[in-house]
Amino acid sequence: MSTLVERILDTGAEPEIHGYLHRPESPNGDALILAHSAGSNAQSPLLVSVAGAFADAGFTVLRMDLPFRQARPHGPPFPAVAAKDRQGIRRAVEFMRRSVQGRVFLGGHSYGGRQATMLAAEEPELASGLLLLSYPLHPPRKPEQKRDAHLPKLQTESLFVHGSRDPFGSPEEMAQALKLIPARTELVICERAGHDLKGAELERLVVEKFVEFFGGA
Numbered sequence: 001m002s003t004l005v006e007r008i009l010d011t012g013a014e015p016e017i018h019g020y021l022h023r024p025e026s027p028n029g030d031a032l033i034l035a036h037s038a039g040s041n042a043q044s045p046l047l048v049s050v051a052g053a054f055a056d057a058g059f060t061v062l063r064m065d066l067p068f069r070q071a072r073p074h075g076p077p078f079p080a081v082a083a084k085d086r087q088g089i090r091r092a093v094e095f096m097r098r099s100v101q102g103r104v105f106l107g108g109h110s111y112g113g114r115q116a117t118m119l120a121a122e123e124p125e126l127a128s129g130l131l132l133l134s135y136p137l138h139p140p141r142k143p144e145q146k147r148d149a150h151l152p153k154l155q156t157e158s159l160f161v162h163g164s165r166d167p168f169g170s171p172e173e174m175a176q177a178l179k180l181i182p183a184r185t186e187l188v189i190c191e192r193a194g195h196d197l198k199g200a201e202l203e204r205l206v207v208e209k210f211v212e213f214f215g216g217a
Contacts, residue, residue: 003055008062010095015088017095018042019064022051028058029102032131033092035085035112038076041069046109046133046197053203057211060100064092066112077111086119093126105214107131110168110195114147121153129214130158131206134195137169137177151180158185159213161206163193186213 003022010017019042032054036044042063051061067088068077077085089106096104106116106127113132120127138145158181162174169177171189178185188209190197 003052005055008095010091013091015067015084015091016070017064017088017092018070019062019092020051021099022055022059022061022063024055024058024060026058027060027100029100030058030105030128031060031062031096031100031102032105032107033062033064033089033096033116034131035064035066035089035106035108035116036069037108037110037112037134040109041065041073044109049203050133050206053207054210057207060096062092062096064088066115082115082118085115086122089116089119090123090126103128103214105129105131107133109133109197110136117154117158118150120156121150124155127156130156131210132158132160133206134162134166134168134197135160135174135177136195137173140167143173146177148177148180151177152182154181155183157183157214159188159210160185161188161190161197161209163190163195163197165192165194168195 003024006021008019008021034047042065047063051063054061066085068081068085093104108116113135174187178187
C-alpha cells in the first residue's frame with residue numbers, strides 16, 4: 001500500500017509539534033501517535049518501521065519528537081521536563097483529532113510510552129487505547145525502583161509489547177505490573193528480543209495483535 005510521509009511542524013501553540021505524518025492511501029479513519037525513547041527521536045528505526053506497518057494497515061500515524069528532544073538534539077530528558085513532554089503528547093492528540101474522524105490511539109517506545117501512560121492516567125478520556133513498546137518498568141539492575149505508581153489509576157485499554165530479554169523488566173515482572181491496571185490489558189512477549197525490540201516480523205506482529213485487541217475501525 002502506498003503511504004505519503006510528510007514532515008510536520010505545528011507552531012500554533014506550545015509545546016510545538018515536530019514530527020512525521022504517515023497518510024495511508026486507504027485510511028481506516030483511526031490514528032496512532034508514537035513517541036520515542038529517552039535516547040532517540042522520531043527518526044528511530046523502531047518507530048519508522050512500526051509507523052510504516054500501521055500506515056500500510058490504514059492508520060494515520062504521527063511519529064513525534066517530544067519537547068525535550070526539540071530542545072536538545074542529544075542526551076536523555078531531565079525529570080523536570082517530563083510534564084512538558086506530556087503536554088506535547090496532549091497537543092499531538094489535539095492535532096490528530098483534527099486529522100481523522102475515528103479513534104486516536106497513543107503509543108510509544110520506553111520513555112515515550114511511559115509518558116503516554118502517565119498522561120492517560122491523568123486524563124482517562126484522552127485516548128481510545130495505548131500501545132506500549134518496551135515499557136520501562138524499572139532501571140536495569142534496579143528492580144526495586146518500580147515505575148508503576150500511576151498504573152492503578154490507568155483506565156485506558158492498553159497493549160504492551162515486551163522483549164523477553166528486556167533489562168527494564170522481565171516478562172514475569174511485567175505480568176505482575178499489568179495486574180495493577182483496572183482496564184483491560186494484554187502483554188505480548190517477543191522471544192529473544194531486548195529493549196530495542198529488534199526481531200524478524202515484529203512490525204507485522206504488533207499490527208496484528210493491535211487489531212485483535214482493539215478491533216477494526
